Amino acid sequence: MSYSSIKVTTLTPHIGAEIGDIDLTKPLSNREVEELHEAFAAHQVIFFRDQKIDHEAHKALARHFGDLHIHVGPSTESRPLPDQPEIRALHFDETSEKVAGERWHTDQSCAPIPPLGSILYIHTVPPDGGGDTLFASMYAAYEALSPHMKTYLQSLTATHDGRRAFGPNAPINSHPVIAKHPVTGKKLIFVNRGQTSHINEVPPEESEAILSFLYQHCARPDWQVRFHWRPHSIAFWDNRCTHHKAIWDYYPNVRSGFRIQIKGTQPPIAA
Ligand code: SIN
Numbered sequence: 187m188s189y190s191s192i193k194v195t196t197l198t199p200h201i202g203a204e205i206g207d208i209d210l211t212k213p214l215s216n217r218e219v220e221e222l223h224e225a226f227a228a229h230q231v232i233f234f235r236d237q238k239i240d241h242e243a244h245k246a247l248a249r250h251f252g253d254l255h256i257h258v259g260p261s262t263e264s265r266p267l268p269d270q271p272e273i274r275a276l277h278f279d280e281t282s283e284k285v286a287g288e289r290w291h292t293d294q295s296c297a298p299i300p301p302l303g304s305i306l307y308i309h310t311v312p313p314d315g316g317g318d319t320l321f322a323s324m325y326a327a328y329e330a331l332s333p334h335m336k337t338y339l340q341s342l343t344a345t346h347d348g349r350r351a352f353g354p355n356a357p358i359n360s361h362p363v364i365a366k367h368p369v370t371g372k373k374l375i376f377v378n379r380g381q382t383s384h385i386n387e388v389p390p391e392e393s394e395a396i397l398s399f400l401y402q403h404c405a406r407p408d409w410q411v412r413f414h415w416r417p418h419s420i421a422f423w424d425n426r427c428t429h430h431k432a433i434w435d436y437y438p439n440v441r442s443g444f445r446i447q448i449k450g451t452q453p454p455i456a457a
Contacts (some may be wrong), residue, residue, distance in 0.1 A: 187228055191217040194225045194232075201323035201428065202411030203229035210237040210247055210420070219250045226251070226303070227369050231321045231411065231423040231430075238418045239307055241273055241444070247422075248305050248446045255301040255447035258294055259352030262286060264445060274445050276306070280438030287432040289351075290322070290405050291380025293425045293447060296348030296357045300454070301447040305422045308415045308443035312436035319413045319421060322429045324374035326409035328364065331375075339363045339375075340457065344397075347383040360386060362456035367427050373457040374427045375404055404429055415441075426454070 187194075193206035203225055208218060225232050239247070248254055254272040257264075263286040264274040278285045294300050311317060331339070342363040348356025363385060365376040377385075379401045385393040413421055423430060425447075 187224060189221045189225070191215065192221045192225070194221075194229075196229065197233075198411045200326040200409040201230050201321055202233065202413075204233045204235070206235075208234070210234060210239050211243050213246070214250065222250065226422065226424060230323055230325070230428050231413075231421060233413055234420040234422075235416060236418055237307070237420055238309075239420070241267075241270065244273065244305065244307055244444060244446055248448050252302050252448040252451065255294070255449040257447070258297045259348045259356035260354065262352050272446060275442075276308075276445055277440070277442040278434070279440045282437070285432055285434045287319075287380075287430065288434055289380045290378060290401065290429045290431045291351070292376070292378045292429055294348075295346040295361065295376070295378055295381045296351070296359055297450075298357070298359050298453060299450040301425050302450045303423055303425050304445055304447045305420060306443060306445045307418075307420045308441065309418055310440055310442040311415045311417055312439035312441050314436070314439065315414075316433065316436035316439070317415055317441040318433050319415070320431045320433065321411050321413065321421075321423055322404055323409040324376065324404065324427050324429060325367075325372050327404045327406070328373050328375045330408070331403070336364070339396075342388070343386045344377050344382045345384050345386060346381045348381060350383060351380050361454040364457045365426070365454040366457040368452060368455060370427075372427070375400060376454050377401075378404070378429055426450070
């Protein structure tokens, strides 16, 4: 893929690219937006450095990809801004008992239409390092399954129970175990440790064994990229084909920023 208006540096063979030669504090040209869409589809998570964006620039970037998603479910470790529920603060310090996203997960997979993607901007990082985020490619995880396992999983669906992450009254929805990305058409594994409770069509013991295998498989380092935050960095992940996990190794130090999610366009498609 060749890019004429932005610089795209691939970080691993399976997932992740850093985007340079772009200023997200200013309006973007059509060409920049087009190339961002291409890089996003190709690399599944794209990273930006040294972008001191305000809430308006953050929302403007998200809106180039769709409407803004509002969190479903009663509570989590991130907090909506009082006047802008589509922006959530992720602020953790010496008073925190938990942080958002410590388990491998897909954001809001319990929703009938999970978000298309999430854009996390971190302005304050812990002074001694730490607070990295891991991302994993569910395309690569799918491709590495044996042909027998691919056939077995192909027609199954699983329940995504929001109560696992967000407490009582969170949504519960079923999605295909193997989904097809609506833009790239590629197949991917669509179950995650954070929210998937069971596979619907098989007995509970079988579901537990298969999900346990899949969670370990999806978390293999072979298809991961690890992002080390600096102040004013951004990670923008495709929530339809990745898992991610936040590392909380910086207590009692502060890590702080804001996250916006983009509305999905359709429920996950059976592959
Ligand atoms: C999340 O799961 O959205 C949080 C990710 C992070 O804080 O790195």
